[in-house]
Amino acid sequence: MENRRPMIAGNWKMYKTCSEAVAAARSLVALAGDADGVEVMIAPPFTALTGVFDVIRQSNIYLGAQNLHWEAEGAYTGEVSGQMIYSAGCRYVIIGHSERRQYFGETDESVNKKIRAALAANLRPVICVGESESEREAEKTFSTLDKQMQKGLEGLSLDQMDSAVIAYEPVWAIGTGKTATPGQAQAVHEFIRKFLADRFEETTAHKTRILYGGSVKPSNIAELMALPDIDGALVGGASLDPETFNNIIQYR
Ligand code: PEP
Numbered sequence: 560m561e562n563r564r565p566m567i568a569g570n571w572k573m574y575k576t577c578s579e580a581v582a583a584a585r586s587l588v589a590l591a592g593d594a595d596g597v598e599v600m601i602a603p604p605f606t607a608l609t610g611v612f613d614v615i616r617q618s619n620i621y622l623g624a625q626n627l628h629w630e631a632e633g634a635y636t637g638e639v640s641g642q643m644i645y646s647a648g649c650r651y652v653i654i655g656h657s658e659r660r661q662y663f664g665e666t667d668e669s670v671n672k673k674i675r676a677a678l679a680a681n682l683r684p685v686i687c688v689g690e691s692e693s694e695r696e697a698e699k700t701f702s703t704l705d706k707q708m709q710k711g712l713e714g715l716s717l718d719q720m721d722s723a724v725i726a727y728e729p730v731w732a733i734g735t736g737k738t739a740t741p742g743q744a745q746a747v748h749e750f751i752r753k754f755l756a757d758r759f760e761e762t763t764a765h766k767t768r769i770l771y772g773g774s775v776k777p778s779n780i781a782e783l784m785a786l787p788d789i790d791g792a793l794v795g796g797a798s799l800d801p802e803t804f805n806n807i808i809q810y811r
Contacts, residue, residue, distance in 0.1 A: 563768050565784065566724065566791035567808045568600040568685060569798025570625060570653060570772075571607075580607030584614040586801035591808045592618030597791075599808055600651050600685075601798065605639055612648030623651030623685065626659060629672035631680075641680025652677045653793070655687045655711060657730045667710035674711065678719050685724045685770070685793065686711060688751075692731035701750055708754050720759050725751055725769045726793040732773025734795060741786055744771050748788035777806035784810055 575583060580603045591599055592615070602623035603611045612622050624647075628638035644652060654677060655670035670686070677684040688711065690703040704727075712720070727747050729739050739747070748769050756764035771783050772793035783789050798804045 563766065563790045564598050565596070566598040566600065566768055566770060567804075567810075568623065568651070568653075568726075568770065568791065568793045569602065569804055570656070570793060570795050571601065571603045571799060572625070572658070572795060573604060574799055575603060575607060577607050577610050580604070581610045581614055583799070583801050584611040584620075587804065588615055588618045588620065590801055590805040592620060594619055594808055596811070597808055602651070602653055605644070605647075608644065608647040608649060616648065621650050622648045623653060624649045624682075625653050625656065627652050627654070627673055627677060627680075627682070629669070629676040631676070641676045641682050645680045645682055650681075650683060651685055651724075652682045653685045653687065653726075655707075657687060657689055657728055657733060661730075667707055670707075670711045671713050674715065674723070678715075678722060683722045683724060685726050687726045687728050687772070687793070689728040689730050689733075689773075695729065695731065700747065704747065704750060705754065708751070708758070712758065717759055717763055720755070720763050721766060723767065725755075725767060726772050727751060727769060728772035728793060734774070736774050738774045738779055738783075739771070741782055744783060745786040745788055748786065752788055775807060777803060777810075780807045780810040 600621040600623045624644040654673045659665040674684045688707040690700045694703045752764045768790040770791040770793045775792040775794045776797045
């Protein structure tokens with residue numbers, strides 16, 4: 560994985576007021592602000608983006624958003640565009656998280672539009688894919704991922720794919736305390752890399768970072784990161800506490 564810089568990303572979901580987010584960002588900067596072997600990203604709620612950016616801007620920590628709308632601007636009450644979150648300091652945006660697919664009706668088609676909008680706004684998309692428990696039980700894990708990636712990445716060029724990060728998040732492992740076994744995770748990551756090689760080029764597959772997400776914590780990160788096709792983690796619950804998140808960042 561010579562060319563792939565490991566990445567640890569924190570998804571704060573709908574947690575933390577502005578002052579709580581700023582305080583957590585301050586603690587994280589003190590603990591991990593100069594991390595250099597690992598790229599660190601945090602994705603606070605929209606309301607805390609600018610406040611957190613002020614705290615992390617001089618550090619090595621990147622800012623991400625948890626969602627965006629696909630239009631640049633317009634009469635879309637309650638929505639936020641890529642340009643807006645870029646101007647708040649974001650360089651990453653999480654797209655297609657399973658909670659958005661499950662509770663807010665996101666589809667592979669809307670994911671595709673959002674990826675294009677993110678790229679047009681100079682944001683790096685962190686594209687989430689993953690199977691549900693029933694899909695895994697029905698042995699549909701690979702066909703589900705194939706469909707999510709075929710449709711989600713439709714029309715993207717090689718250059719565009721170079722800016723993207725994929726996050727494999729088995730839905731049954733998110734916030735449940737269940738983690739995919741190393742064997743299960745590695746098999747899917749290998750499948751995703753092969754998909755990228757077939758759909759784009761071998762070099763794209765080699766360069767693209769594929770993160771694992773689903774109940775990652777300090778006690779399981781090292782084992783996951785030791786796998787050849789896991790290049791980092793997208794962390795939900797365990798990213799909310801700066802010390803715990805730092806213990807994941809310092810997994811080596
Ligand atoms: C997530 O929100 O992307 C996630 C993986 O959550 P958790 O780490 O809490 O399972």
